Amino acid sequence: QVQLVQSGAEVKKPGASVKVSCKASGYTFNGYYVHWVRQAPGQGLEWMGWINPNSGGTNYAQKFQGRVTMTRDTSISTAYMELTSLRSDDTAVYYCARFHSSSSTFDYWGQGTLVTVSS
Amino acid sequence: EIVLTQSPEFQSVTPKEKVTITCRASQTIGSSLHWYQQKPDQSPKLLIKYASQSISGVPSRFSGSGSGTDFTLTINALEAEDAATYYCHQSSYLPHTFGQGTKLEIK
Numbered sequence: 001q002v003q004l005v006q007s008g009a010e011v012k013k014p015g016a017s018v019k020v021s022c023k024a025s026g027y028t029f030n031g032y033y034v035h036w037v038r039q040a041p042g043q044g045l046e047w048m049g050w051i052n053p054n055s056g057g058t059n060y061a062q063k064f065q066g067r068v069t070m071t072r073d074t075s076i077s078t079a080y081m082e083l084t085s086l087r088s089d090d091t092a093v094y095y096c097a098r099f100h101s102s103s104s105t106f107d108y109w110g111q112g113t114l115v116t117v118s119s
Numbered sequence: 120e121i122v123l124t125q126s127p128e129f130q131s132v133t134p135k136e137k138v139t140i141t142c143r144a145s146q147t148i149g150s151s152l153h154w155y156q157q158k159p160d161q162s163p164k165l166l167i168k169y170a171s172q173s174i175s176g177v178p179s180r181f182s183g184s185g186s187g188t189d190f191t192l193t194i195n196a197l198e199a200e201d202a203a204t205y206y207c208h209q210s211s212y213l214p215h216t217f218g219q220g221t222k223l224e225i226k
Contacts, residue, residue: 044219045217
């Protein structure tokens with residue numbers, strides 16, 4: 001069965017960086033883009049960008065350009081999202097999600113990783 | 120960026136009631152509109168794709184309609200387990216965007 005398993009919760013100070021991992025199993029990792037979506041406490045869903053695991057190509061939301069880097073390690077079927085220069089309003093649950101191109105939907109999601117930014 | 124506006128933002132409903140949630144896009148997106156359900160402390164779950172297409176394993180009481188700029192999610196004969204927040208999502212244009220969510224409370 002398809003699974004996306006994310007790394008554990010993080011607490012960071014303002015100005016620091018965080019790197020969240022997303023390990024895929026149950027499908028061909030290279031065959032599906034991985035997107036990252038975040039959700040601030042009590043708020044809605046915010047799209048951050050995607051990575052093509054096959055080529056390593058990326059596309060980031062303008063809001064995060066310059067602060068976010070998405071990478072992957074195909075040998076271990078894992079995608080990563082690194083966010084730098086953290087601020088308090090980056091406190092959120094970060095989700096990875098598999099993008100099913102034929103339906104243009106996020107058909108499987110990771111369990112989420114809570115990143116707390118606090119001094 | 121496509122802005123998706125959902126209404127209502129909150130609704131308190133009784134079991135067996137019929138619920139309608141709307142999602143309006145700031146410009147036409149064809150049928151590239153999808154619906155997700157998110158229960159507390161869970162990840163979102165795909166309910167409907169391409170405005171009206173059903174998803175395997177999702178109860179048949181969930182249905183969708185619409186195209187262009189106006190879309191609707193309908194839940195027939197609401198059950199207690201449907202207490203959740205519902206989001207629409209458009210994949211027609213980058214950046215992907217979501218509606219602000221509709222929280223359903225079961226009385």
